[in-house]
Amino acid sequence: MTRNLGAHVSAAGGIDKAVERVAAIGGNCLQLFSGSPRVWAKPGLDKYPLVKFFSNLEKYAIAPVFTHALYLVNLASDKPDNLRKSFDCLKYELEFDSLVKGSGVIVHLGSHQGRGWAASSEQIAEQINLLLAATPDDSTFLIENSAGQKGKIASDLHEVRWLLDQAEIAGKWVSKGRLGWCFDTCHAHAAGNKLGDPTKIGSGEKSALATLDELDLWSTLRLVHVNDSKDPFASGRDRHANIGDGTIPPADLQFFLDTKQVQKLSLILEVPGIDGKGPDAENIERAKKLLDAC
Template sequence: MSTRRIGAHLSMAGGLVSAGERMIQMGGNALQIFSGSPRSWGRKPIEQIDGSAYKAFCKEKDFGPTFIHALYLVNLASENPALIQNSINALMYDLQFQEKIGAQGVIVHLGSHLGRGYEAVKNEMIDRLERILTHTPENSTLLIENSAGQDGKIASSFEELQNIFESIEVDEKEKRLGWCLDTCHAFANGYQPAELPSLIKKHALQDSLRVIHLNDSRDPFGSGRDRHDNLGDGLIEKSQLKTLLNDSSMIEFPRILEVPGIDGNGPDAENVRRVKEMIGEKA
């Protein structure tokens, strides 16, 4: 098994342990899941979630980290009261779910300002994030994902990410709050992968980075479009991704694949092999 942490977003069909076993069969040792349907607010009551078997599996197999991706409906920058409350409830649920299964973070797209501009929504959004973190388990962690910038999506630039982190005030912020770097989103927003380490340091975001979503892009540089491709099949130069992955400041972070798969059935062993090839590790 890989000594570095490589995983993918997989379905929870069959249970968490089954998802972990499938990931190992693909050559990986980390995992990302949804806590339920990504396009529905409905969730199993949190009291019914039992993560003991999965925790035992992770310990036995030296498997992990595990991340939960928040559902796509979340928009903390909305003006719609019902959507705001549903978004808050969904993130609070996922942070509790994280604690139940022993995962390492909940990754979220903050949403869109819908043309109002970042400054117009910033204060209300920060307040909602602080509320969520204040009323969830102290060992849970919310991870903000950089966006591709399409349709007013929040956190597309490093300036916005830095501002969000500097603005939020919660106890043990370094433990409770972090972020996820998506390579496809960064490329779509006009950042080449090889320049990301220096930009991350420039904006004081190195210490809060927790995980990399390692995805190629179907759309051109700076397109603002969020369409992932298999590693090496998209429009990001392989040398750019290789430089990023082997930068000394990036080596420690787990890499999670969110790719269509060679056969179009989701992340697969071939994409895991391609990651290992890029970092000089035997498959």
């Protein structure tokens, strides 16, 4: 079975170039930024070379396309200015997702900055609801699980479950297919979830796969970020490593990727790359080897 395996690559020089880049390293699906990931300013929705982009997707047989939102976004912020900027930015990203006929915008929800989940959860749910009401019907908001560093939201998958439920109550957004989530293997490992066989996990240890079952989170899961981790298990730190070079046991990662429900999902690499320039052919090869061995 051919798996959907691709990477986050640079869109420098135009989003059409990102398609060429992911094809050049051997990927068949794509994740990109709609602009610079570190500034609020955006190019403008009329500034993208869409004709070339779509013809490249066809030429290189690349699908689906995911957008990764800015890292500056914080829907849990208690600063009105920051919250407004986050909202406006995500509105743009969702409009971009519609424009490129994408499969969703992956969002790091942000950090409660010490205020706690309980103090920020209602606000996050409200913002997601307002965003989905304000954006095109064919755009999709995808919550990404976090490593839990510095009060980051959604390191605990119960928080993802709760937000999906609130959105369903508010606007049937889950039923409408407009809200889902993304599982990052590095973040899950850093947040203390074992990726391997749940039946072989020690007592008191958290199993990612068992939690997905328990919380009924499979049907809303749209993609997996496949990253190794530079930091130890349960470190709460978010530093990606190249596949096989980090602290995630390869057999555990392999078991996760071979899980029936994961087999049909797109796999996107966000690794540093051998030369530090981002996902490369070597990491795609390593991921393919893991999948072949499944």
